[in-house]
Amino acid sequence: MTALATRAEQTPRLRARTARRRRFPVGRSFVAFVLLAISAFTIFPLIWLVLTSIRPANTVFGGSFWPTSVTFDAYVRAWNSTDFGLHFANSLWITLATVLGVVIFASLSGYAFAKLRFPFKNVIYVLLLATLMMPSTSLIIPLYLQLKSFGLLNTQVGLLVLYVSSSAPFSMFLMRAFFETLPDELIQAARIDGSGEFQIFWRIVLPLARPGLATVIIFQFLQTWNEFIYANTVLQNTDELPLQPVLFGLVGQYQTDWPTLCAGLTMSIVPVILVYVWMQRQFVAGMTLGAVKN
Amino acid sequence: MSTSSTLRAGVRLRSRSGASLWKLQRSERVAGYGFVVPITVLFVLFVGWPIVFAVYLSFTRWSGFGSPTVIGVDNYTRMFSDPVAATAFWNTIVFALVTTLLQTVIPLIIAVLLSNVWRGLSVVVRTLLFIPGIISFVVSGVLWKLIYDPNLGTLNNLLKSIGLGAWQQHWLSDPALVMPSILVVSLWGAVGMNMLIFFAGIQGVDPTYYEAAEVDGASRWQQFWYVTVPSLRVVTAIVISLNLMNGFKVFDLIYVMTAGGPNHASEVFGTYLYSLAFGSTAGSIPQLGYGSAFSVIVMLLCGVAVLVQIVLSRRASR
Numbered sequence: 213m214t215a216l217a218t219r220a221e222q223t224p225r226l227r228a229r230t231a232r233r234r235r236f237p238v239g240r241s242f243v244a245f246v247l248l249a250i251s252a253f254t255i256f257p258l259i260w261l262v263l264t265s266i267r268p269a270n271t272v273f274g275g276s277f278w279p280t281s282v283t284f285d286a287y288v289r290a291w292n293s294t295d296f297g298l299h300f301a302n303s304l305w306i307t308l309a310t311v312l313g314v315v316i317f318a319s320l321s322g323y324a325f326a327k328l329r330f331p332f333k334n335v336i337y338v339l340l341l342a343t344l345m346m347p348s349t350s351l352i353i354p355l356y357l358q359l360k361s362f363g364l365l366n367t368q369v370g371l372l373v374l375y376v377s378s379s380a381p382f383s384m385f386l387m388r389a390f391f392e393t394l395p396d397e398l399i400q401a402a403r404i405d406g407s408g409e410f411q412i413f414w415r416i417v418l419p420l421a422r423p424g425l426a427t428v429i430i431f432q433f434l435q436t437w438n439e440f441i442y443a444n445t446v447l448q449n450t451d452e453l454p455l456q457p458v459l460f461g462l463v464g465q466y467q468t469d470w471p472t473l474c475a476g477l478t479m480s481i482v483p484v485i486l487v488y489v490w491m492q493r494q495f496v497a498g499m500t501l502g503a504v505k506n
Numbered sequence: 507m508s509t510s511s512t513l514r515a516g517v518r519l520r521s522r523s524g525a526s527l528w529k530l531q532r533s534e535r536v537a538g539y540g541f542v543v544p545i546t547v548l549f550v551l552f553v554g555w556p557i558v559f560a561v562y563l564s565f566t567r568w569s570g571f572g573s574p575t576v577i578g579v580d581n582y583t584r585m586f587s588d589p590v591a592a593t594a595f596w597n598t599i600v601f602a603l604v605t606t607l608l609q610t611v612i613p614l615i616i617a618v619l620l621s622n623v624w625r626g627l628s629v630v631v632r633t634l635l636f637i638p639g640i641i642s643f644v645v646s647g648v649l650w651k652l653i654y655d656p657n658l659g660t661l662n663n664l665l666k667s668i669g670l671g672a673w674q675q676h677w678l679s680d681p682a683l684v685m686p687s688i689l690v691v692s693l694w695g696a697v698g699m700n701m702l703i704f705f706a707g708i709q710g711v712d713p714t715y716y717e718a719a720e721v722d723g724a725s726r727w728q729q730f731w732y733v734t735v736p737s738l739r740v741v742t743a744i745v746i747s748l749n750l751m752n753g754f755k756v757f758d759l760i761y762v763m764t765a766g767g768p769n770h771a772s773e774v775f776g777t778y779l780y781s782l783a784f785g786s787t788a789g790s791i792p793q794l795g796y797g798s799a800f801s802v803i804v805m806l807l808c809g810v811a812v813l814v815q816i817v818l819s820r821r822a823s824r
Contacts, residue, residue, distance in 0.1 A: 324541035333542075377553060441761075
């Protein structure tokens with residue numbers, strides 16, 4: 213990270229020197245202008261979303277872009293009429309349970325693949341790795357049937373099992389890369405001191421892997437919170453649905469009540485924005501690490 | 507734990523007798539399996555077996571009741587005479603290729619521009635561009651559906667207010683415009699993430715390369731083309747492969763925005779197999795076999811995307 217930071221500082225300085233020598237300040241302001249225009253285009257739909265959610269219902273169509281008066285009625289309506297609290301809670305517990313499950317499975321196995329020696333290790337590793345990127349679109353039919361035969365169809369536990377099993381291998385891969393950077397001597401020394409294998413993992417290795425864990429946690433939180441196809445297929449009972457399929461259902465229901473629809477959408481992205489803002493640095497580091505190590 | 511105690515421990519390990527060393531290794535093996543077995547069991551049950559099962563189902567006809575009837579490759583040959591399958595094929599391939607092209611080139615350009623501007627501005631722009639990438643496809647799909655609404659949508663209103671009323675379109679219900687309209691939403695969501703990957707890659711380029719290029723009198727454009735682009739080959743291979751894969755398996759965004767309509771104009775493999783298996787209309791008989799054949803094709807296409815990455819990275823490191 214430090215190496216990255218110093219390089220990050222050096223490169224623009226060098227470029228700045230080049231720019232000065234070529235007497236090209238106009239070019240630089242133009243670039244800044246282009247970037248700001250792109251940012252404005254990118255963020256515009258989201259600003260529109262929030263603005264629409266705080267408009268009085270009768271001024272949505274044909275009014276000016278900026279609302280002349282502000283009301284939070286739509287939030288109250290969205291919350292009450294859709295059982296928003298219940299679905300929000302469903303999403304939250306399913307997401308947190310998935311994160312916990314993935315962290316447990318991925319860190320245990322990531323550690324074993326990185327640091328322990330046992331027969332067939334590479335065979336199992338390659339097996340997990342080969343299907344790391346298996347798309348949920350391709351697996352939805354057999355998985356539906358699989359859950360049905362296990363009696364887990366239409367249960368939140370079934371959905372949870374799908375989430376953990378489909379995401380754990382990728383996180384295992386990240387954690388393994390992380391554990392590999394730790395020195396072997398550390399583990400050997402602990403063994404000599406008489407610590408059991410699990411104790412070594414739990415007391416010594418895991419605390420050192422905190423940055424890796426943070427990445428896995430954020431990544432998994434966002435992915436699970438946003439997941440749609442499994443949630444929409446596995447669960448039929450309305451009370452058990454997490455947010456995404458419910459939001460999808462709102463479209464037909466509130467076809468003309470845009471403030472309520474927009475209020476619902478806005479409330480659903482609050483957690484991901486919070487997580488993103490709160491842990492932005494680890495998230496970006498993890499995303500790029502994950503992508504680059506691929 | 508200090509270095510000296512670690513060293514001492516290492517010395518002690520070597521001086522141990524063979525028997526207790528073997529015991530140590532055995533406990534390591536036991537722990538290794540203990541740690542790896544849970545994830546492997548989950549994997550076999552909910553990833554490995556479903557892959558095998560999908561391949562098997564693709565050679566059968568099955569409505570989900572009774573047992574599947576094996577019909578050989580009929581599902582695959584049927585695709586050639588199914589006009590919806592043809593639409594889904596072209597839509598999927600074109601969507602994947604065009605999104606890959608745009609979602610690689612545009613983020614690369616933005617990342618290069620970003621590394622040339624004042625640092626504060628760069629942080630702000632990076633943060634803003636990334637936000638659409640953390641929002642679910644359901645939310646972005648619904649949001650853009652409202653924006654594209656032909657009568658009340660912001661896009662048409664905006665065009666009218668700036669005097670381009672003639673450009674107003676039925677963005678999602680015109681068969682010729684529906685795929686490009688969805689493509690814009692995909693691009694909107696993907697630029698930030700891919701830009702960050704490129705940006706991190708650019709930060710990792712050895713600055714002495716640029717110094718050397720400058721000494722040799724290379725222009726900014728030449729520096730970009732002969733230093734930045736070749737240094738980013740591995741990163742570019744990853745971005746291309748990820749985008750290809752996301753394009754081949756696209757489902758959420760299209761399902762939410764159009765469900766493959768109007769009249770299958772935006773059908774892709776993902777939406778088509780879903781409607782075959784889980785039914786877009788009530789009362790239709792599930793076609794799990796035919797649907798699974800498309801599942802297998804999506805798997806194969808994603809395999810191709812992985813191969814593309816391997817080939818491109820190999821060539822880059824040569």
